[in-house]
Amino acid sequence: MSPLLAIFLVGLGTYACRAVFILAFANRKMPQALQRALQYVAPATLSALLVTLLMDKDGNLAITIAELAGLTAAAIVAHFTRNHVFTLVTGMGVFLILKHLL
Amino acid sequence: MKHPHIIRQALIDTLPLCLPAVPFAFVIGLAIISAGINPVVGWSSSWLIFGGAAQMTLISLLGSGVTAIAAIGAALVVNARHLMYSGAIAPSFQQQPRWMQFFGPYLLIDQVFALAMLRTAEHPDAFRIYYLTAGFTFWVIWQITTAFALLVGPQVPESWHLQFAVPVLFLGLIVLGIDKPPKLVAALVGAGVTLACIELPNRTGLLVGAVAGVAAGIIAERIKP
Numbered sequence: 164m165s166p167l168l169a170i171f172l173v174g175l176g177t178y179a180c181r182a183v184f185i186l187a188f189a190n191r192k193m194p195q196a197l198q199r200a201l202q203y204v205a206p207a208t209l210s211a212l213l214v215t216l217l218m219d220k221d222g223n224l225a226i227t228i229a230e231l232a233g234l235t236a237a238a239i240v241a242h243f244t245r246n247h248v249f250t251l252v253t254g255m256g257v258f259l260i261l262k263h264l265l
Numbered sequence: 266m267k268h269p270h271i272i273r274q275a276l277i278d279t280l281p282l283c284l285p286a287v288p289f290a291f292v293i294g295l296a297i298i299s300a301g302i303n304p305v306v307g308w309s310s311s312w313l314i315f316g317g318a319a320q321m322t323l324i325s326l327l328g329s330g331v332t333a334i335a336a337i338g339a340a341l342v343v344n345a346r347h348l349m350y351s352g353a354i355a356p357s358f359q360q361q362p363r364w365m366q367f368f369g370p371y372l373l374i375d376q377v378f379a380l381a382m383l384r385t386a387e388h389p390d391a392f393r394i395y396y397l398t399a400g401f402t403f404w405v406i407w408q409i410t411t412a413f414a415l416l417v418g419p420q421v422p423e424s425w426h427l428q429f430a431v432p433v434l435f436l437g438l439i440v441l442g443i444d445k446p447p448k449l450v451a452a453l454v455g456a457g458v459t460l461a462c463i464e465l466p467n468r469t470g471l472l473v474g475a476v477a478g479v480a481a482g483i484i485a486e487r488i489k490p
Contacts, residue, residue, distance in 0.1 A: 164333035166302045167309065173323050174313035176341040182370035184351035185358045193352040199486065200479055201349045205318075206439055206448045207455035207478020208342050212322055213435045214459040215471045216329070222463055230429065237433045241440035247285040250440075251292075254433035262426060 229265060233258025271391050275380075275398035282376045283406050289317050290407055292430045294414020295421075296321055299428040300328025304415045311411045315404065316374055318438060319344040325431055331471075339471055350378040357381070360389040369393075372400030447489065451482030 184193065219225035226234075237254030244250070290311075297307030302324060310320045319340040326336035350373055358366050377400045384395050421427055443449050455478025462470025 165306075166327055167306045169323060169327060169333050169337050170306065170310045170313050172337050173319055173340045173344070174310070174315075176337075177314050177316050177319055177344045177347065178371060180341075180344055180347040181351050181373040182367070183348065184355040185366055185370050193348070198349065198352070199483060201346055203448060203451040203479045203482030204342060204345050204475075205442050206452035207482060208322075208339065208475040209318065209435055209439045209442070210452040210456040211459040211471045211474035211478060212326075212339060212343070213432055213439065214456045214474070215331075216325055216432045216435065218329075218463070224460070224463065230432075233429065233433065234436055237436050238440050241437045245441055247434070247437050247441070248288055250437035251288050251430060251433055254436070255427075255430055258429055258433075259426060263424075 227262075227265075229258050229261035232261050268394055271394045272398045275395045276402060278380055279376075279399045279402045282380070283403060286317070286376070286403065286407065287410050288430075289434060290410035291414040292434050293317060293321050293324065294411050295418050295427050296324045296328070296431050297411075297415060298418045299431075300324050302327065308412055308415055311408050312404075314340075314344075315371065315407065316344055316347075317407075321431065321435070326471075335469055335472065339475070342472070342475055347373060350375075354378060354381060354385070357385040357392060361393060365393055369396060369400075372396070372404065374400075374403060376403060447482045447485035450485035451478040454478045454481035 214224075217224060217226050217230070233254045233256075236257040237250050240246075240253040241250040293311075294308075297304060297310075300307070307324060310324065314320050314323070322343045323336050323340035326339055327333065331339075351370065354373070358369060361369065377396065380399050381392070381396045384392050387395070418427070439452050443452060455474045457474075458477040459470045459474030462473045464470075465473065
């Protein structure tokens with residue numbers, strides 16, 4: 164499948180998610196069970212994704228001390244500052260320093 | 266409020282929220298480059314999808330040897346949270362003209378949702394102007410920043426390892442999104458199960474992990490006193 168088609172399909176699906184209640188079910192309440200499940204979709208999927216991104220081409224976990232330290236530092240900074248820019252700078256900074264030292 | 270006032274207020278509210286989106290858009294540009302996707306095609310995700318987390322999910326997975334179907338599935342799951350936004354904001358769209366009901370959802374990103382929910386008590390015209398101003402501001406900044414990253418990215422030396430910014434940003438998104446213990450449980454189980462399913466072909470463990478994480482979050486919420 165071409166990347167453009169994949170992008171188009173995700174775009175279509177995303178629009179459908181954003182539009183469905185506005186266009187069709189404005190008077191109906193969303194089922195509670197669905198509402199409850201949806202709030203866990205982001206943390207569950209993003210962390211599953213994070214693990215997938217850290218795998219190499221053969222599907223093995225491919226992280227060294229540098230990556231591990233960078234991610235740990237990023238998580239701590241994200242938790243305490245709630246700021247994406249600080250998180251990114253710290254995570255990359257710690258990672259690069261160790262990568263070049265080790 | 267008169268129209269210029271509404272527009273000005275929307276800009277004042279929106280611009281500070283745009284700042285964190287800039288590095289995010291930049292990293293998406295880098296992800297497109299490292300995935301080896303044609304830059305123009307990759308950039309088209311900024312206006313075809315217009316949602317950072319889903320764009321990054323799709324692009325980084327397409328570049329990592331996952332089947333296209335699994336990559337699309339993961340990106341759509343990531344964006345399923347928009348159902349929640351759509352349901353919550355739908356009552357305010359009741360009195361909007363039909364074109365707005367069709368066009369408005371296109372701009373319904375996390376930040377626009379958060380800002381617009383604070384304006385639901387206003388007159389429908391004022392709500393519409395505010396919503397569109399906030400949405401367009403984000404849209405323009407998003408298009409420009411991702412395009413800029415695609416132009417600048419190839420000039421950055423290899424030794425900077427900028428592709429590592431992608432997992433760092435994902436981790437930031439996860440941590441910032443955790444506002445109660447069951448969400449932490451969902452994140453940990455999601456990661457753990459994906460890791461346990463590392464042997465599954467085409468990284469389909471990702472979807473197994475995501476489903477397990479959601480289930481764990483729901484269970485954790487029930488158990489909590």
